[in-house]
Amino acid sequence: MVTSLINIFMKHFFLQILLGGLIFSLLACAGADKDETAAYSAKELYEEAQSNIEAAEFQSAVKNLESLEARYPFDPYAKQAQLEIAYAYYKFDELDQATSAVERFARLHPRDPHMDYVYYLKGLINFNRGQGLLDAWFPREPSRHDPAVLEQAFSNFATLVRRYPDSIYAGDSYQRMIYLRNQMAEKEILVAEFYIERKSWLSSAKRAKAVIVKYPNTIWTKRALEIMLLSYQNLELNELAAGVQKIFDYNDFTDITTPIDPDKYGKKPPS
DSSP states (O other), X not given: OHHHHHHHHHHHHHHHHHHHHHHHHHHHHHHHTOOTTTTOOHHHHHHHHHHHHHTTOHHHHHHHHHHHHHHOTTSHHHHHHHHHHHHXXXXXXXXXXXXXXXXXXXXXXXXXXXXXXHHHHHHHHHHHTTOOGGGGTSOOOGGGSOHHHHHHHHHHHHHHHHHOTTSTTHHHHHHHHHHHHHHHHHHHHHHHHHHHHTTOHHXXXXXXXXXXXXXXXXXXXXXXXXXXXXXXXXXXXXXXXXHHHHHHHHOOOTTSOOOOOGGGSOSSOOO
């Protein structure tokens, strides 16, 4: 009888300990999940997100900006938060989310006075798209990336320059267009060189001609003409070869656009 009572007492004792530990854990979790910004105003959430961005805490910035938009959907800061979310994702190298966010802003606010920045941010996102995880350690030339990505970035910057020539982002966009055009021309040259190695002269001539037609006055113009001349000579297209030779005879190519160093144009837009 005494043994049974002791067993019952021990069972209740351990059960109380177990329940106490469980309650303590739940309280601890509740404390850990407490949102410290719960009482923040829209302005305070926006300022906190800006501090996150300045500290390169982009994940926290996105969280605060999304909270701002959810809690205060009609506040003027909510509209700005939509655009800042795109920028934070871009800086966090989450380019798909950045694209979705900036496209969403463009759909919701097509007449916004900051649409020049929208196109600029689109261009920046595509300018950096196509870089894989290993590019941080083994960087590739942009010309070796997906040409469709380069073309899309070029289109974004071109739209900005065409529609908003007086924008503070127009100058940087134009410089990036020069750089991208050189990279796209180089892409065609690489393919033409590939065909030369295989003595596929017709294909190499077509690729080189595409550089002259699609990307005139790039740093690859002279090389494109050299490939065309070599290809026409091997194809025994003497008249075409003579025409290319005349271009060489009357040009020294000193006025060809110089390449633009992308490192001079940081990812953060000018203030």
